[in-house]
Amino acid sequence: xxxxxxxxxxxxxxxxxxxxxxxxxxxxxxxxxxxxxxxxxxxxxxxxxxxxxxxxx
Numbered sequence: 001x002x003x004x005x006x007x008x009x010x011x012x013x014x015x016x017x018x019x020x021x022x023x024x025x026x027x028x029x030x031x032x033x034x035x036x037x038x039x040x041x042x043x044x045x046x047x048x049x050x051x052x053x054x055x056x057x
Contacts, residue, residue, distance in 0.1 A: 001009075
């Protein structure tokens with residue numbers, strides 16, 4: 001196999017792997033995105049509340 005053919009094959013495989021990864025990420029966002037976003041918003045709200053509360057020593 002020539003070097004050009006090997007490079008072309010590696011690029012093709014790399015592109016396929018990137019597409020599979022992107023498709024997986026899309027599926028995970030579609031499946032869990034709303035839940036994760038709600039959890040992030042809850043944590044941000046808790047952080048805002050705790051930073052507004054004065055601390056006493």
